[in-house]
Structure formats: structure tokens, C-alpha cells
Amino acid sequence: MRLAKNFLAALFVAMGACSQVLAQAYPAKPVQMIVAFGAGSGTDVVTRYLADILSKNLNQRFVVENRVGAAGNIGMAAGAKSPNDGHTLVMGGLGVNAMNQFLYPPGSLGFDPEKDFDSVILVARLPFAIAVPNSFPGNSLADLIAAAKAKPNSVNAAITTTTSRMVFELFNGATGAQLFAIAYKAPAAAMSDVIAGRVTVAIETAASLRSHVNSGNLKALAITSSSGSDLMPGLKSVAEQGVPNFEFVGWVSMYMPRGAPREAVNLINAELNKILALPETKKRFLELGMEPGSGSPQDMANFENSERRRWGPVIRAAGIKVE
Numbered sequence: 001m002r003l004a005k006n007f008l009a010a011l012f013v014a015m016g017a018c019s020q021v022l023a024q025a026y027p028a029k030p031v032q033m034i035v036a037f038g039a040g041s042g043t044d045v046v047t048r049y050l051a052d053i054l055s056k057n058l059n060q061r062f063v064v065e066n067r068v069g070a071a072g073n074i075g076m077a078a079g080a081k082s083p084n085d086g087h088t089l090v091m092g093g094l095g096v097n098a099m100n101q102f103l104y105p106p107g108s109l110g111f112d113p114e115k116d117f118d119s120v121i122l123v124a125r126l127p128f129a130i131a132v133p134n135s136f137p138g139n140s141l142a143d144l145i146a147a148a149k150a151k152p153n154s155v156n157a158a159i160t161t162t163t164s165r166m167v168f169e170l171f172n173g174a175t176g177a178q179l180f181a182i183a184y185k186a187p188a189a190a191m192s193d194v195i196a197g198r199v200t201v202a203i204e205t206a207a208s209l210r211s212h213v214n215s216g217n218l219k220a221l222a223i224t225s226s227s228g229s230d231l232m233p234g235l236k237s238v239a240e241q242g243v244p245n246f247e248f249v250g251w252v253s254m255y256m257p258r259g260a261p262r263e264a265v266n267l268i269n270a271e272l273n274k275i276l277a278l279p280e281t282k283k284r285f286l287e288l289g290m291e292p293g294s295g296s297p298q299d300m301a302n303f304e305n306s307e308r309r310r311w312g313p314v315i316r317a318a319g320i321k322v323e
Contacts, residue, residue, distance in 0.1 A: 026086055026264050030061040033089045034082070036075025036096055038068045042207070042288050043252050046124055047091050049284060053275050054268075062089075070110075071103075071162075071322070072096030077110030080117065084257040086264025090117065093252045095162060098307040102315040103162065103322050114308070117255035118265055119300035121272050122293035124285060126250035127225035128167050129206045129232060131218040135197040141221045141241045144201070148177035156180050157201035158190035162320065164203045166311060167224055167248045169318050171203075171238070174246050194218065205250065206231040207289020224248040230286055251293070251307075253300060269297050 033051055037043045044066060051062035067075035072095060079090030097113045130141070138144060148155040157179045159165050168181055182199060184190035187208070194202040195217045202209060202218060210232050212218040222238045223229050226247045229237075238246040254272070256265055275281055276292040285292050295303075 026261070026267060027058060027060040029087055030063050031087050031089060032082070033062055033064045033091065034075050034079045035064055035066050035091045036068070036072035036079075036093075037066070037091075039066050042124075042126070042290060043091055043093060045288055046252060046285065046290065049281075050123070050272065050275060054271060057271055057275075071100060073100060073104070073109050073111070076113070076116075079255065080111035080257060082257050084259040086256060086260045088257055089120070089268065090255045090257070091123070091252065092117075092255060094250045094307065097253060097255075098304055099162060099166075099311055099315065101308070102312045103320060114305075116258050118258055118260050119297050119304060120254040120256060120265055121269050121276075121297065122251060122295050122300045122303060123254050123272070123276070124252040124290040124293050125225070126252070126290050127206045127223050127229050127231060128164065128203060128248055128250070129209045129213075129220055129224065129235070130167075130171070130222045130238070131194070131202045131204075131209050131213060131220045132200055133194055133197040134217070134219060136200060136219065139219060139221075141238065141243075144221055145175050145177045147200075148175075148179050152178035153180040155201065156182050156199045157203055158182055158184055158194050158199045159203065160184045160187045160190050163250055165318075165320060166314060167203045169314055169320075170246070170248055173314075174238075174243050205289055210289070229291065231289060231291065251303075252290070253293075253304065265297055 033047055035044050035047050048064050051064050054062045067078045072092060076090060076092055076096050079088060082088040100109060101113055132144065138147065157168055159168055159181045168179060172179055179201060193199040206223055206229065209220065213220040220232060220235050222241055223232055223235050225237055226239055227237050228235060273294055276294055282292050
């Protein structure tokens with residue numbers, strides 16, 4: 001009995017020592033950061049910004065690799081198949097991690113967003129905004145809602161992405177307005193038509209719309225975060241203008257392949273929380289049209305699951321599929 005107790009005690013000491021060694025040694029080699037979107041995209045720029053700081057803080061190279069295609073599915077599939085030793089980080093977001101499973105045929109993603117990854121952190125949030133051309137006679141969100149209710153399906157909205165379609169569906173459902181969606185493949189063409197007054201409503205990220213608002217080409221009516229944002233100072237949210245509980249925010253997220261060492265997950269999470277809290281990080285993110293994220297790995301996992309529960313029914317009810 002004494003020998004067994006001594007053996008167990010020694011085993012626990014050894015396990016603790018191994019854990020400490022791993023924590024001290026990690027990262028033991030360059031860390032690959034897979035970005036599921038193209039070079040120059042917001043996610044890519046943010047990832048490269050974080051990679052530079054992580055490389056300096058942890059004395060190891062963090063190397064960004066873009067794996068593009070199928071609305072992010074190719075990059076996430078590559079990440080899911082990578083070694084789970086903590087030396088692969090995967091950058092995803094709202095579309096690829098919480099919506100695509102409802103937009104694509106079952107089993108066609110190449111990965112399982114709910115089973116193939118360990119959440120690390122919410123990296124950034126991306127509010128959307130609603131704007132109209134200067135020719136629109138009203139100047140408030142209430143004016144837009146009233147116009148859409150007065151002549152159902154006559155007030156058009158330019159839709160360029162699945163996420164802007166989600167804002168459109170949420171807005172119609174929450175307000176009782178009946179905007180009519182016009183799908184565009186080219187965002188530039190959509191913006192030209194809205195500025196010219198050929199289409200009444202633009203629903204895009206705040207980053208995409210604010211330059212047109214600041215130049216006087218469009219009138220911003222609302223932002224889709226729960227309250228105002230430094231991205232468009234002074235602009236009230238949809239919720240603040242009488243539509244209770246309305247919120248839509250895109251997001252950027254970081255993962256490791258499922259089964260990564262918890263020490264690695266926790267270390268990267270702690271480092272990123274420090275980086276994301278820096279004033280210079282907030283300044284850089286706002287320039288890119290994003291708000292810095294934060295939180296624990298469990299916070300991110302809980303948030304992502306709630307987003308799936310929220311958007312799955314909306315996508316199904318609207319019959320939205322990839323084209």
C-alpha cells in the first residue's frame with residue numbers, strides 16, 4: 001500500500017513538472033496562423049498585427065498563412081486537419097463558424113465547426129450600419145420604417161453579403177417593415193446605386209459605410225450594435241431608436257484544432273487579452289472598422305454557440321442558401 005501511495009505521489013509530481021515544462025517551453029517552434037480569408041481582408045490585417053506582437057512577446061515566430069475559398073470553409077478545414085500541439089492557430093468568424101453550417105449542404109464544409117476546434121478568444125467585433133442616399137426625404141430610422149410600412153416591398157435595400165442579408169432579415173422581422181432585397185455581387189456597384197438614389201438602403205459594415213457618410217454622399221440612420229460605437233461617433237443604434245433588443249455584430253475569432261494543450265490555449269488567450277486592451281490596439285482596430293474583443297476561451301465558446309442558436313433558425317426561415 002505504501003509503495004502504491006509513493007508511486008502515485010511521484011506520478012502526480014512528474015505530471016505537474018511536465019505541465020510546467022510545457023508551459024515554459026511553449027511555443028517551442030514557429031506558430032502557424034491560418035487565415036480563412038484573403039490577404040488584405042480585415043481578418044488578415046488584424047491577424048498580421050497580432051502576429052507581430054505575439055512574435056515579440058513570446059520570442060517565437062507567428063507566421064500567417066492565407067487559405068482562401070468557399071466563404072472561409074477551405075481555411076477552416078485546413079485548420080481542423082492540422083496538428084493539435086498548440087502550434088496552429090485558426091482565424092475564423094461569424095460567417096464561417098456560425099452560419100455556413102446552415103447555408104451549405106450537410107457534410108459539405110470539410111470540417112465540423114462545433115467539434116473540430118477549441119475556442120481561444122473573441123478577437124474583434126464588427127458592427128453594421130444602415131444608411132440612405134441624400135435624396136431620401138427622411139433623416140431618421142423612424143422615417144425609414146414608416147416609408148417601408150406605407151408601401152410594402154417598394155423600399156429597396158442593397159444586399160451584398162450573407163451577413164448584410166442577416167441584418168436585413170432581422171430588421172424586417174423586428175420592425176415590421178417590409179424592405180425589398182436586391183442582391184449584388186459587387187459591393188461597389190451596390191454603393192453606386194445607393195448613392196445615386198436608385199436603391200434606397202445600404203446595409204454594410206460600419207467600416208464600409210463611414211467614408212461615404214463622412215464625405216456627405218450618404219446619410220447614416222443607425223448602427224447595429226446594442227449601443228453607439230466609436231466607429232461612427234454620435235450615431236445611435238437601432239435599439240436606442242425604439243427597436244428593443246435589436247443587435248447584429250459580425251465578429252472575428254481565434255481557435256486551435258480540438259485537443260490542443262490547455263496550457264497553450266490559456267497562454268495565447270492571456271497574451272491576446274493583454275494586447276487587445278492596449279490603447280494602440282484599439283486605435284488600429286478602429287482604423288480597420290473593428291472593435292477589439294476580449295474574454296476567456298469559455299466566453300468565446302458560449303458566445304459562438306449562442307450565435308448558432310440565433311442565426312440557424314433565421315437562415316432556415318428565410319430559405320437562404322449559397323448560390
